Amino acid sequence: MPPRAATGRPPVSDVLPSPHIVTVGVRRPGYGSGGKASTIQVNSFVTTIPDGIIHHYDVAHYMLLVVISPTEKTLPVRVNMDLIHALQHDTDPVTFSPPGVYDGRKNFFSVSKLSFGDSREFDVTLPLQEGEKASNKGPKVFKIRLTHVATINTEILNRFVAGKQSHDNAVLTAITALNVVIRMAPTMIYPFNVRSFFTSRERKDIGGGLELWRGYFQSVRPAIGRMLINIDISTGTMYKAGPLLDICLEYIKKPDATYLSPRRGFPDRERLRLQRFISGIRIYTPNPEGRKIARVIKKLSSHGSSDLTFSLRDGGTMTVAQYFKQTQNKPLRFPDVICVEVGQGALIPLELCMVPAGQIMRKQVPPEKTKSVLDFATKKPEDRLTSIKNGLEVLAYGQSEYVRQFGMNVDTTGPLSVQARILKPPVLKYGPGSKQRTIQPSNGAWNMREKRFFQPAVIKNWVLVVYESEKRFGKQVAQDVIDGIIAGCRSVGIQIQPTKVIAWKNGQGDIGAGLKEAGKACVDMYGVGPNLMVIILPEGGNDIYTAVKHFGDVTMGVATQCLKSSKCYKAKAQYFANVCLKINVKLGGINLIPDPASVAALTDPHNPTIVMGADVIHPAPGSDGRPSFTALVANVDSDTAKYVAECGVQTSRQEMIEHLQSMAKNILDKYMGYRTKMEKKGPNTAPKRIIFYRDGVSEGQFQQVLDQELSALKAACQELGINPKITIIVVGKRHHVRFFPQPNSADKDSTGNCPAGTVVDREIGHPSEFDFYLQSHGGLLGTSRPAHYSILYDENSFSADALQSLSFALCHVYARSTRSVSIPAPVYYADIVCSRAKNHYDPQAGLDLSDSATNLDSAQAETSLDAFRRGFKPLNQVQKFLMYFSVRRLLVFAMKNLR
Incomplete structure (x- = not known):
């Protein structure tokens, strides 16, 4: 346990929240004590x-249009920020002294009540940018109305962090x-997004504009x-500055x-891309008076x-050129080249x-x-912490008139040191015939040397299908792959016989027909179809x-x-051993189990436990008409090692799982x-x-999980006539808290x-609710x-501790x-099933499943979503009890969670 304070009272971090406060999640019951203490x-x-x-x-912002009455208009956040800056520093600096702060949308905060009372409108014009000339029509006038809506006594924050105040709207x-x-x-x-801003001090050209x-x-x-300020480095993908033609x-x-030039055959498909x-x-864009006019490209x-x-x-006509x-007086160098369309069809x-x-490019990174983004974003812990410290110079809290005006003093002398513990890893159990049946991982890693799977599968008949030309991937290479798979399977206990069915297929042809032909060849040769197809893919064979x-x-x-063809040439035994990890569970086997003594909460025979993982993924930003996908994964065995999955499709960008009740009922059954x-x-x-682990839910959606998904779980249990006790845990990955070893500490890995x-x-941790941060994996790249x-x-x-x-x-x-x-693992599996x-x-x-942005109106988007719902095919019954989703997706996983 951590040391007590010299006064005999527990340190602040040991104090538990008051019993009278209301929490969204579970009130913190206590702190963990297991493991080795570390700072x-x-x-x-x-x-x-x-x-x-x-x-x-x-x-509220309004644009004043000549003699027409003011009309409320949604403006870009950057324009809103510029308007408020102009209001406070140019239009009426007396009223806004000291200046307030603004979030770019609806919220403005001030340390004093402004002198105009509860509400007032202001006429604001934006100053001209460098190189911009005034318009003959005069400056564009905006109306801004500020309305006083609340006073906030900051004492509630002191009470909140002390665990004596509920998390209400005022907090x-x-x-x-x-x-x-x-x-x-x-x-x-x-340049900025919601919580990050970006500077050109450190940048990297990655091509493609x-x-x-x-x-x-x-x-x-x-x-x-x-109260803490969490500071981290982030990465912004930016469009290059300069001529648009060069970027294109x-x-x-x-x-x-x-x-x-369309005249010269520029394909429509490329134009749309x-x-x-x-x-x-x-x-x-240019203007006859020489003014710079900002426009936004529509198409x-x-x-x-x-x-x-x-x-x-x-009444006449004229071409754009x-x-x-x-x-x-601007004759075009390339009059046959396409144009951009900006507002009102210009x-x-x-x-x-x-x-x-x-x-900032706010779309999916190509x-x-x-890899280029990951290389730029990845920094070793020591380098990342140095960058964060350098960022304090850019943030310059001590020089910000706003931070000073609101009375916030930030301790920038160094990052916060905290109490941590290093948990003991579980004991893992392999199958009979292993030289060492039980092992304890070291820093989250172990090896398969001379170990056999806990429950090896049986490969009855199998075929090899090659989507490379026989010239590039010949018979000897194919035979080497067969020999490697056989040796790998036998080394871990999988029963397998050689196959004589090797089929070379055209990746541009009918893939389904090709697989059926390979399956029929297996039936013709052995009298029974295959229970495994090993597929050799060419480079760039994602569609295949x-x-x-x-x-x-x-x-x-x-x-x-x-398998990728490039990986198969002269592949070593270790490669095929890794392939066997996936093959075994896809065929119903179990690779390893946690030793029951290490996970008493899961293996108590008097309290049989099912562990579920649930996730929802959404289409890429700007991809209208694409659905969101849901997944529920859970163990079916007593050792929590064999998992099954349910997958569904639902309304785009809806976070709560629409069909959780039926999915949970099927899983429990x-x-x-x-x-x-x-x-x-x-x-x-x-x-x-x-035990229900839920991925991908923000703190603002916790109550929805309790209102909708907990109710769905209970309803599924009621349908089946069972009454298990439920625990719901949200697993958050998209945050910016990072752990760093103390300088010269022995508690760090290689x-x-x-x-x-x-x-x-x-x-x-949260001042009153039950939470913790756990770094469960050893380092590979970066922090x-x-x-x-x-x-x-x-x-x-x-x-x-439990x-x-x-x-x-x-x-x-x-x-x-x-x-x-x-x-x-069940959360990781749910993420993979969604993907x-x-x-x-x-x-x-013909359904477009790419992540490319597509601009559709609301009617088109709804029609597209209906097509996705109708086209979704259920999983074959044979695969329902098999871990068909066991794949490696670390690069995509890392990219998805890069913020």
């Missing part, structure tokens, strides 16, 4: 809480106000006994502007400037558009750029992979194992059926406990990260991210790996 650093900095009152105003608004205070100064200077900028994330977070050519990888990339970019024209005509007021030559030739610096998984797993019900038929547990096979099993539940566990509901009354050790143990049973993973949902669609059905 680490976190990327948080202590800040004082302001004294006194903060005044909250609501902001939430007060925390919001402090966040707006610290973000105000940098957002007036730098894009570059990466180093950014800094900051967030005020309440903690136990104090770089994106489509062509050196000559004439390629963008380019349109998706540049739509939404702000550009500067690209289907014809070149010399072929696009418009009507003149006198003629217009710019005659009225602006067409501007590409060569006349300039892209200003500092524009897949081919993923998706089709194989659809026709193999979903339609035919045959397990498929895909499988659990009871497996225990009855396979484990012979007798008639009483119902679970006594459900990558400089804190060791696997490092847990913190004190200084940086490891701990997972944040928030316990929302707990009828099982687990202690902190849930921390249980969660850590579940990170060691991910079947694909001989390393612990960053989140419990594989596209395999449930027939590749020939």
Whole structure:
């Protein structure tokens, strides 16, 4: 246990919340004590809480259009920020002294009540930008109305962090106000998104019209006994500054502007791909008076400037190319090249558009750029902490007039040191014939040397299907693969015989028909179809992979194992041993189990337990008409090693799982059926406990989980006539808390990260609710991210130690790996099942499953969603009890969670 304070009273971090306060999740019952004590650093900095009152105003923007009455208009956040800055420093500096802070949308906060009373409107004009000339029509006038809506006594924050105040709207608004205070100064200077801003001090050109900028994330977070500012580095993907034409050519990888001419065969497919990339970019365009006019790109024209005509007021017509030559004295160098369409249908030739610096690309990063982004974003712990410290100079809290005015003092002398513990890893158990049946991982890693699977599968008949030409991937290479798989399987106990069915297929042909032909060849040779198809894929064979998984797993019900051809040439035994980890569970085997003594909470025979993992993934930003996909994964065995999955499709961007009741009922039914038929547990096979890990839910949605998903779980149990006790734990990955070893500490691994099993539940935890941070995996690249566990509901009354050790143990049973993973295996599986949902669609059905942004109106989007719902194919019954989803997805997983 941590030491007591000299006064005899417990340290602030040991104080438990008052019993009278209301919490969303479970009130913290106590702190963990298991494991080896350690002191680490976190990327948080202590800040004082302001004294006194903060005044909250609501902001509404209007644009004054000549003689027309003012009309409320949604403006870009950057324009809103500029308007408020102009209001406070140019329009009426007397009223706004000292200046207040603004979030760019609706909220304005001031340390004093403004002199105008409860509400007032102001006329505001934006100052001219550098190089911009005034319009003959005069400046554009905006009306801004501020309305006083609340006063905030900051004493509630002192009570909240002390565990004596419920988390109500007043607390939430007060925390919001402090966040707006610290973000105000940098957002007036730098490009920004919600909580990060980016500078060009450190950047990297990654090609394709894009570059990466180093950014800094900051967030005020309440903690136990104090308020903290969490600071981290982040990465912004930016459009390059300069001529738009150059960016377009770089994106489509062509050196000559004439390629963008429809007359010369510029394909519509390429034009639409380019349109998706540049739509939404702000550009500067020429004006007859020489003014710079900012416009936003809507789409690209289907014809070149010399072929696009418009009507003149006198009844004649003119082409776009003629217009710019005659009225602006700008003859075009490339009159056949397409134009951009900006507001109200105006067409501007590409060569006349300039892209200003500092524009964030708010779309999915192109897949081919993923590695470049990760390389830029990845920093070793020591380097990351140095960058964070350097970021304090950019943030410059002491120099911000807003931070000073609100009375916040930030301790920037160093990152916060906190109490941590390093948990003991679980004991893992392998099968008979292993030289060492039980092992204890070291820093989240172990090996398969001379070990046999706990329950090896049997490969009855199998085939090898090659989607490479026989010239590149010949018979001898194919035979080497067969020999390698056989040797790998036998070394771990899988029963397998050689196959004589080797089929070379055309990847451009009908994938489903090719797989059926290979299966029929197996029937003709052995009298029975295969229970495994090993597929050799060419480089860039993603479309083939998706089709194989659809026709193999979903339609035919045959397990498929895909291998890249480049990995198979002269592959070593270790490669095929790793392949066997996936094959075994896909065929119903079990690789390893946690030793029952290590996970007593899961293996208590008097309290049979089912562990569930649930997730929802959403389409990429801007991808209208795509659905969201849901997954529920759970163990069916008593050793929590064999998992089954349910997958569904639902309304786009809906976070709560729509069909959780039916999904949970199906899973529970499988659990009871497996225990009855396979484990012979007798008639009483119902679970006594459900531990439900939920991924991907923000703190603001915790109450919805309790209202909707907990109710759905209880309803599923009621349908089945069972009454297990339920525990709900949200696993958060998209946060910016990082652990760093103390300088010269022995508690770090070879990558400089804190060791696997490092847990913190004190200084940086929630002031009143049951949560903890656990870094369960050893470092590989960069700085490891701990997972944040928030316990929302707990009828099982687990202690902190019980849930921390249980969660850590579940990170060691991910079947694909001989390393612990960053989140419990059922949650990881649910994430993978969601991502594989596209395999449930027939590749020939014509549904666009790419992550490219698509601009659709609401009616088109709804029609598209209906098509996705109808086209979703259920999993083949043969695969229902098999772990068909055991795949490696670490790069995609890392990219998804990069913030």
